[in-house]
Amino acid sequence: MKKISFIITSFLLLVLAACSGGGEATSSSTEPASEGGATENDSILVTEAFHSLLYLPLYVGKKEGVFEDNNIDIKNIRSAGTGPTALASVLSGEAQFSVHGPEHVGFAQEKGGKAKAISAVANSAPVWVLANEDVEFHSPEDLKGKKIVVHQAPGTSNTLLKRLLLDAGLDYEKDVTVMEVQSGSELGPVLAGEADIAVAYQPQVDQGVSQGLKIVYDFTEEYPEYAFSTFNASEKLISENPDLVKRFVLSMDQSLKLIHENPDKAVAVAIEEFPELDKEVVTKAVNRMIDSNVYPPDVTITNEAFNTAIDMQKFVGNIKTDMKFEDIVDPSFNPNN
Template identity: 35%
Template sequence: MTNHVRPPATPSGRVLNRRRFLAASSMLVAGIGAAPLMGSRTASAAGLKTVRFSEAVHNLGYINLYVGMHAGIFKKNGLDMKVSAAGGDTQTFAAVLGGSADFAIGDATMAQISRENGGPGVVVGTVVQRAHYFGVSKTLKPITDPKEFKGLKIVTSPEPNTNFSVTKRMLEKAGLKLGTDATIVPVNPGTEIAAMLAGQADMAVAYQPSVAAAEAQGAKVVFDFSNYVGPFCNTGIMVLPSTIQKDPEMVQALVTSFEEASRKTYADPAFAKEVARKEFPDLPGEVVDKAIDAELKYLIPAQSVITKQDQWKNLMDMQIYLGNAKGSVSFEQIIDNSFAEKAIASLK
């Protein structure tokens, strides 16, 4: 299986404006064109086609990807996956816009913003179907009403990452004013738990396996974002229309692989745990197992690769509320479920 390439850490104080960044990137692609993606590119081994694949960050929300790789599903469908972690949602879609990646998984709002600014971007599937974040604390009791966050400091990744967006909307919907009633403390993606444990905040909004690792150190899950938000396209598969036009077979093979992998994740939790242990070898096995149990209990990995309208609506409602998207591109224009529908039909 291909090893993952991790990005260098970014300064904790650096905040990227997703609309400004992607607007500039989109205009660049629209004006001069991205680096050409060769539909005939193949891997040297066994005639497999090389797929340059960018994940926002390496985390267990993406367990379907890792299950597919370790189970040989992508290779069975003719693909040699070269996966690298970009370091955030904006960066992963920028890799697609810039031509260094064929596909990206991350906050699918990136494709929406690109389209709204005259650039390219299509979402061909869903990888995470719920907000895969948990509120974790060593000092707080379980919270059921967001109004109870009044007076608290909450650590998340910086804006525009999804855990920041989900938290900000939740607080404001509860009538809390940021900076006055509650404070969000931004840190580098993946370091939220460490910041909370160090006393920088009362609660961290984090994802697995960091959450399970924090529980092993005495912290507790005090808020469940997956059920609070409901169906949610937390992570989508993003691609350029030019890639679809040049190599629809590659796109179909990738989406079919994700559909098959999503089914295996839920049908064989023991295998998913085995994969997760390999992907996160620095964590104790029991911590990783607990993380997978939580992922499946809360239905966080997509059970099917197809993107549903209620999932997309909840994502867009949040992003429009926050001002990150205008909502001027319809579901039918941005979502291409044709590959997912063919995948589902082929696997019946």
């Protein structure tokens, strides 16, 4: 089923690109920006795999005027539902930038889609393992015999769990009982006493903690360099309007630095962006991700982070061929280089 899923999503990318005549997006300015800096705003669309606290640097940049200061008007941030769908909008010419895992750029390239990863946004493995207070956990070996709730494959939390079990000498199908659920539903069975362990993202992690669960394992400590999500652009946009790409990456860099310099401001934006969530949960979740560098200090996509993410995809069989850093990542717009 995994192979079929990736074939379908890759085919979707091609279809959308073909429907646009193979063209990629450009900014909506009537004239290209000059080398000395843009004099009018470029209006852009950004597509995200899903609406998430993981993409907070984008929301901070928009709400705090960072993009506007760099002559960029984000007219819309649209959730696409999946990484391939978000990237398809870029390849079809509808959106200028997308945010999702860099592996999707590689999958698109294999089918003729021309895109590059240009900026980091979530750069450590943002997954935590929670348990009820009465569950004994001292090491991953203690997962043996436990009932574990995790997001459906091929989600990253599912992949990380499989890797953790393998490294502990445990079998995913024989030594533990796994309940695969939709993302965001991991806590329910554990809180109801129907399972022992939940493997989850934020804000579910701090929602669980607020309801009496304990964190027993932190994947950000095991994988501090992990290119979980990147910003991506078409090669055509990079070629035809490099100034816009440069200003976008600069805006993201400034937003990431703002988050680390002023966590309270980042929290305020997150609370406004996710009003349905408890404010205390949001505050703790954002600060936890700042402290663990889920929000990296700048836009650099390191070789180590990229290779860790790709190797994890290879581990579960999602990637069969070599995906090289230099083929997928374009670091030339990084203001820190």
